Amino acid sequence: MATEKPSLHLTEDARSSPPDSHHELNAEEIKGRDFTVDQDALPPGYFTSFNFLGSMFAMGASLGAGVASFAMIAPVLSYVNADIGPSPNLTWVALAYLLTTSVGFLIVGRVTDIFGRRWTFIGGSVLATVGSIVCATAPNVNALIAGETLLGLASSSQLSYVFAVSELVPIKWRFLGQGYVCIWGIPGSGLAPVIAYSFVFKTNVGWRGVFYLLIALNALITVAWVLCYHPPDFKMKHGNARKWQYIKEFxxxxxxxxxxxxxxxxxxxxxxxxxxxxxxxxxxxxxxxxxxxxxxxxxxxxxxxxxEPVVPMYLFKNRGWNVTVIIWALGASVYYSLALLYPNMVAVLYSNNHGIMWVGWASCVSNSAILFGEYFVPLGMMFPKRTMQIWGTFTIGAIFVAAAAACGPNTPVMAMVLIFIGAAFTGYCEVGCCSVSTIVIDDQREIGTATGLAASIRTAVSTVCSTVYTTVLANRLATTIPNRVPSALTSAGLPSGSVTAFLGAVSTGSASAWEAVEGLTPEIREAGMNAYRLANSDAYRTVFLTTIAFSGLGIICGAFYPNMDHKVTSEVSVQIQQKAEKSEA
Incomplete structure (x- = not known):
């Protein structure tokens, strides 16, 4: 059994004694009290108590709501633009979310390590509810961008489940805890495209239904946070130290x-x-x-x-943490690139012989596969050599994603199989990394800071990688479309003066645009669309090959992964109070 650590609850004398007005922070006070105990020392029924179960519900549902605010709206942005646009700022809908989460993770992790997590998570949930209302009622694209900015800020706390869950369960069960939370990603991520398409094509509310759903979910989550989540607050962490002293020296x-x-x-x-x-x-x-x-x-x-530094730079002296962050970030770049590019790839290359809802279901393959891989982490991580598992799954996933470059317009099944396998192994690596990032650190009192920093780096790197993929795609399309489509159209009999109008009709997809193409017949249109699909296939092939540059770096770094099996113990870092104690104002 682990050595007994300080009690979760302070004595009345400790709470009531006056702080030193000339108090200066020392190293131990900055980190706060260590609440780590062995799981056998916890009260009977702790893991089945209302507060613990309610807190786990709030964390899981927050993940589902947080990812849904991005993943559900991204596949239908063109329909949003047609409804409340057109706007040249449409790309900011997704960009605002990614930028705010990139910086938010670091702040949430560091601040909650110092001052306590309860009110930050409650505030994030309230902000998500407000952001969902703003988006649901948005009269134009700019208002929707404002709402997504609020949702991105809120997601900084909603998606901080990694350290929030990890510190509540024994270290050896952290992989299981992360796997549980990922179940909540099924509707918000795995089925996000088909749910979004269903709102657009099967209901009267249209794309706004996504945010009506999020309003209800976020409101329920807020109630769960308030009623159930009572981790150590500032007074419990730092005893008689003044909160103002920490604020002043931040x-x-x-x-x-x-x-x-x-x-x-x-x-x-x-x-x-x-x-x-x-x-x-x-x-x-x-x-x-x-x-x-x-x-x-x-x-x-x-x-x-x-x-009180924002980032304790000694974290970067930890080789295991560094390697974990690099592989986590490069693996996440696959998720964001597939979330943004794969639905468009399906719609362009494979929708000609299928209905719109087929496109929605087929677009779910990548995100569903990532979730599928994540669910195997608790099983696989029961066995030793855990860091080698992460390295291996990252490598296999990278190989299959790159192999999708062999796919073309006539290979939808092949494309979905390769993407599914590659994304599944990437998902295993993703959850493995986020769990390991909480274990390899030297001091569990800094779990929020270390994991928040890792998540910020992950989001920033994946944003850069996604931008590279998008730029490569755009640059290749600027070459492949002119090389293939005009010649195919004129060979089929379309007047050369109508080529520009044809490409414009392909871009907008409106019936009036197609009617404006002079000399167009069904046969010419089919020949032109076949060439257009081939041009896009050439461009996507280059994107998949580009992933090798990033995955190759991850594979090299993984070779330096140290073993961390000895740190997988039965210790619990933080306990939920069964009765809320009065917090310092």
Missing amino acids: DYIGLLMVVLGMLLFLMGISWGGVLYPWKSAHVISTIVVGFALLVAFVLYEIYMPLK
Whole structure:
């Protein structure tokens, strides 16, 4: 049995004794009390108590709601644009979500390690409810962007389930805890495209139904957080230390630099080739200034004598944590790239002989496969050599995703099989990494900081990778479509002057646009569409081959993965109080 640690509850004397007005923080106070106990020391029935089960419900449902706010709206953005647009800012609907979560994870992890998690998670849930209302009632695309910005900020806490769940269960059951939470991702992620298509084509509410669903879910989650989630608060963590002392000594300069740096850098990367040319001042200036701020932030955190740094830089001395973060980030880039690109690939290459709902179901393959792989993590991680499992599944997943480059317009089954297998192994790696990132750290009191930082890096790297994939696709289409489509159309009998109108009709898909193409016959249209699908197939082939550059880096890093099996113990890092105690104001 583990050595007995300090009790979860403070004595009345400790609570009532006055703090020293000249108090200065020392290292142990900054980290706070250690509440770790062996699972055998927990009260009988702890894991079946109302507060524990309610907290686990809130964490799982928060994941489902958090991913749904992105994954359910992404496949139907074209229909949103047709309803409340058109708007040149449509890409900001997804971009606002990704940018805010990128910076939010780090803040949530660090702040809740210091001040306690309860009110941050409750506040995130309330913010998600408000954001869902804003999106559901959005009269235009700009209002929808504002709502998605709120949802992205809220998701920073909703998707912080990794450390929230991990600290409540024995270390050896953390993989099982992560697997449980991933079950909640089935509707919000795995079935997101078909649910979104169902709202658009099968109901009168249309795409707004996505957010009506989220309003109800987020409201229910808020109630669960309030009633059930009572982890250690500031007073329990730090005893008589004043909260104002921590607020005063927090690293606000570093926080400003890292937030602005990440936002500017990721905006520049995301703008390039989409909203502005890569050589434009908008793109170059934001990338350069953002990168410079991030470099300055690292130097500031290393050399300034900070009592409360945003990022404790000694985390990067942990090889196991570094390798985990790299593989986690590169694996996540597969998820985001498939979430953004695969539904479009299915719609363009394989929808000609199928109905619209078939496209919705087929688009679920990648996300469902990732979830499928995640569910096997608790079983596989029962056995030793856990880090080698992560390395192996990452490698296998990368091979199958790259192999999808062999697919063409006439191989829908082959494409779905390869994507499913590749995404499933990637999903196994994803949950394995997020669990290991909580285990390999040296001090469990910093689980929020370490995991929040890892999640921020993961999101930032995957955003960069996704931008690379999108840019490669756009650049290739700019070459493959002119090379294939015009010649196919003119050979089939379409006047050369109607080629531009044909390409415009393909882009908009409206009946009026097709009617405006002079000289178009069903036979010519079919010949042109076949060429268009081949041109897209050539472009997607290049994207799949591009993934090798990133997966190759992950495979190399995985070779340096240290063994962490000795850290998988029966210790529980934090306990939920069965009765809420009065928190310090």
